[in-house]
Amino acid sequence: MQEVLVLGAGYASLAFIKSLSKEVLQAYSFTLVSQSYQHSVQVLLHDVVAGLPGCHALSLTEILPQGVRFIQDEVLEIKEGVVLGQQQEHPYTHLVVGLGFASESFGVAGVKEHAHTLSHYKQCQDLHQQLQKALQASPKPLEIVVCGAGFSGIELVGALADAFKDKVRITCVEAMSGILPMFVPKLAQKAHKYLQSLGVRLQVGAKILECLENGVLVEINGQKEQIGADFVFWTCGVRGSPVIENSPFFKSARSRVEVNGFLEPVGLEKRGVFVLGDCALLKDAQNRPYPPTAQLASQMGAYLGAHFKSVLVNKPPKNSFIYKPKGTICSLGTHYAIGQIGGLCVTGKPALWLKKTIEWWHRRALKL
Ligand SMILES: Cc1cc2nc3c(=O)[nH]c(=O)nc-3n(C[C@H](O)[C@H](O)[C@H](O)COP(=O)(O)OP(=O)(O)OC[C@H]3O[C@@H](n4cnc5c(N)ncnc54)[C@H](O)[C@@H]3O)c2cc1C
Numbered sequence: 001m002q003e004v005l006v007l008g009a010g011y012a013s014l015a016f017i018k019s020l021s022k023e024v025l026q027a028y029s030f031t032l033v034s035q036s037y038q039h040s041v042q043v044l045l046h047d048v049v050a051g052l053p054g055c056h057a058l059s060l061t062e063i064l065p066q067g068v069r070f071i072q073d074e075v076l077e078i079k080e081g082v083v084l085g086q087q088q089e090h091p092y093t094h095l096v097v098g099l100g101f102a103s104e105s106f107g108v109a110g111v112k113e114h115a116h117t118l119s120h121y122k123q124c125q126d127l128h129q130q131l132q133k134a135l136q137a138s139p140k141p142l143e144i145v146v147c148g149a150g151f152s153g154i155e156l157v158g159a160l161a162d163a164f165k166d167k168v169r170i171t172c173v174e175a176m177s178g179i180l181p182m183f184v185p186k187l188a189q190k191a192h193k194y195l196q197s198l199g200v201r202l203q204v205g206a207k208i209l210e211c212l213e214n215g216v217l218v219e220i221n222g223q224k225e226q227i228g229a230d231f232v233f234w235t236c237g238v239r240g241s242p243v244i245e246n247s248p249f250f251k252s253a254r255s256r257v258e259v260n261g262f263l264e265p266v267g268l269e270k271r272g273v274f275v276l277g278d279c280a281l282l283k284d285a286q287n288r289p290y291p292p293t294a295q296l297a298s299q300m301g302a303y304l305g306a307h308f309k310s311v312l313v314n315k316p317p318k319n320s321f322i323y324k325p326k327g328t329i330c331s332l333g334t335h336y337a338i339g340q341i342g343g344l345c346v347t348g349k350p351a352l353w354l355k356k357t358i359e360w361w362h363r364r365a366l367k368l
Contacts, residue, residue: 019305
């Protein structure tokens with residue numbers, strides 16, 4: 001009997017499972033192993049930290065189709081034919097890896113010890129509780145430093161500024177000369193102005209040298225400077241799951257496995273193994289890696305699910321995977337967003353509405 005093992009219950013793995021035909025689900029054995037019984041809506045983790053309302057996690061019982069067995073376990077290592085979990089071993093004939101991301105420190109000292117990262121729903125709920133406690137205990141506004149002005153850093157800054165208003169003073173520190181480099185300058189500047197209007201200090205051109213117990217040490221124009229903080233958040237980048245690094249079965253760099261157009265690990269002799277989402281490194285036609293996003297993870301999962309019937313009978317799929325980016329929307333709290341859809345720029349309420357609609361579609365697609 002073919003034993004298909006799916007690791008992780010994120011965007012990639014669930015898009016894979018939801019794209020399998022009834023026929024395939026009935027003919028083969030599918031088991032999903034994940035550390036939590038919930039699907040965490042990772043793209044909203046900043047809202048969980050800030051305590052903003054919304055649907056941030058869904059129970060897998062609402063999502064998984066009949067016939068997919070769920071085992072709650074923490075994956076430790078992937079080997080040929082078997083996955084080692086904290087609780088038990090999981091044998092497989094076919095394997096789909098969708099274990100997501102971990103924070104990347106880029107070797108900056110003190111990140112692990114003194115900075116908070118956003119990794120999953122429960123951990124972000126705990127962070128929110130810590131923030132609430134600190135706010136209650138503090139007679140003056142809390143000083144918060146967010147390291148990194150990329151997508152997740154700016155969404156976190158916007159959510160915190162919106163949720164806590166004058167109870168916090170937020171500084172966002174960024175080494176580059178501007179924020180949100182993935183957007184056209186006109187949109188990034190709008191976001192910059194909006195955040196300033198909320199009282200956020202955007203310290204660009206500041207290289208972070210170290211995270212300290214009470215702030216960060218930065219270098220601005222060749223001068224070292226300390227920025228004090230009660231809370232430091234680190235959102236400077238991600239790498240793949242540490243499980244990849246712990247698995248010599250794969251060749252990897254920064255815990256990501258390079259995959260070919262069929263989403264199989266490059267250089268792996270064993271057939272029937274696929275790596276998706278943030279654990280995978282897929283290059284575009286110019287040989288540049290695609291940035292890891294939920295959009296890419298979902299499209300990878302949907303592609304593999306649609307072609308899995310031929311995979312199971314050892315036929316290569318007719319077409320290789322082609323990523324079709326549909327646009328990007330960055331929220332800055334609950335009142336403002338910026339977005340770029342193809343050549344079209346959207347800001348304010350229309351961008352917010354689009355973001356909410358995308359989230360609604362994601363939830364609906366999972367529950368169908
Ligand atoms: C704050 C923030 C905002 C973002 N906003 C956007 C956005 O607007 N748009 C966008 O496209 N992308 C966004 N992203 C990126 C996006 O969240 C990721 O690219 C996406 O979640 C990757 O999907 P995935 O399926 O690879 O992994 P994930 O969705 O992270 O899922 C990984 C799964 O594996 C499980 N798992 C992990 N380790 C183990 C283990 N050892 N054992 C068992 N189970 C395990 C997890 O519990 C989870 O179920 C954002 C990220 C952050 C942090």
